Amino acid sequence: MELLRVEGLNVCYGLSKVLHDVALTVGRGELVSLVGRNGVGKSTTMRGIMGLTPPRAGSILWKGEQILRRSPHRNARAGIGYVPEDRRIFSSLTVWENLDVARLPPRPGQIPWDEDRVFEFFPDLLPFKQREGGLLSGGQQQMLTIGRTLMGNPELLLLDEPSEGVAPIIVAGIEKKIRELKEAGLSIILAEQNLDFVLALSDRCYVLEKGSIVFAGTAQELRANREVQDRYLYI
Numbered sequence: 001m002e003l004l005r006v007e008g009l010n011v012c013y014g015l016s017k018v019l020h021d022v023a024l025t026v027g028r029g030e031l032v033s034l035v036g037r038n039g040v041g042k043s044t045t046m047r048g049i050m051g052l053t054p055p056r057a058g059s060i061l062w063k064g065e066q067i068l069r070r071s072p073h074r075n076a077r078a079g080i081g082y083v084p085e086d087r088r089i090f091s092s093l094t095v096w097e098n099l100d101v102a103r104l105p106p107r108p109g110q111i112p113w114d115e116d117r118v119f120e121f122f123p124d125l126l127p128f129k130q131r132e133g134g135l136l137s138g139g140q141q142q143m144l145t146i147g148r149t150l151m152g153n154p155e156l157l158l159l160d161e162p163s164e165g166v167a168p169i170i171v172a173g174i175e176k177k178i179r180e181l182k183e184a185g186l187s188i189i190l191a192e193q194n195l196d197f198v199l200a201l202s203d204r205c206y207v208l209e210k211g212s213i214v215f216a217g218t219a220q221e222l223r224a225n226r227e228v229q230d231r232y233l234y235i
């Protein structure tokens with residue numbers, strides 16, 4: 001069943017248009033990636049869906065309902081969770097407090113997330129429960145950012161470059177955790193530059209270039225398409 005359908009999405013920053021008619025779909029339980037170099041519009045697509053950067057035009061159907069230009073707060077309550085690239089940890093709050101402030105009620109049928117479940121899912125965070133968020137490493141902050149979003153009991157997770165600024169050994173751990181979330185039934189949109197990471201996790205991929213989608217296909221199709229990789233994904 002289709003969870004999200006985006007069509008004709010146009011987003012501008014001031015006078016400059018950065019997304020041109022972006023269209024994508026996400027099925028229930030599917031992991032869909034947005035791939036492309038720096039500045040092609042991956043974050044803007046997520047911010048547009050979440051309502052953080054209200055789109056100029058287009059359609060965003062969430063479970064068949066139009067949510068274009070709805071507030072981020074309303075979208076979060078409707079089940080869309082956003083994990084920003086810049087993490088936005090509250091650095092003076094403890095890890096536990098960072099989780100506590102992000103709590104949103106679950107939807108019917110969901111097993112609710114609470115602090116204990118987040119620490120069970122990310123055991124590496126448990127020793128730092130009472131530590132201030134600002135004192136964590138990049139990888140720990142990434143786990144905390146994902147954990148904080150899970151506290152909102154999302155059905156769709158928008159994950160913006162989770163491998164960015166994280167040590168390679170931790171990236172493998174984060175990949176494993178994203179896989180576990182998918183296996184638990186969460187739908188995910190992953191924005192990434194790291195192609196290996198994308199191909200290891202995705203069902204389908206969209207490649208973006210200068211704000212437009214230039215390729216859409218399965219992870220296997222993208223893996224086999226050297227031309228698209230060379231043209232749009234390597235520097």
Ligand SMILES: Nc1ncnc2c1ncn2[C@@H]1O[C@H](COP(=O)(O)OP(=O)(O)OP(=O)(O)O)[C@@H](O)[C@H]1O
Binds near residue numbers: 018040042085
């Ligand atoms: N707040 C802003 N004001 C003006 N222009 C912006 C703003 N944020 C992003 N842009 C521009 O919009 C374009 C798309 O940026 P976006 O951050 O969506 O790309 P991205 O693919 O996510 O890349 P990155 O990996 O750098 O986040 C870029 O040209 C960027 O410079």
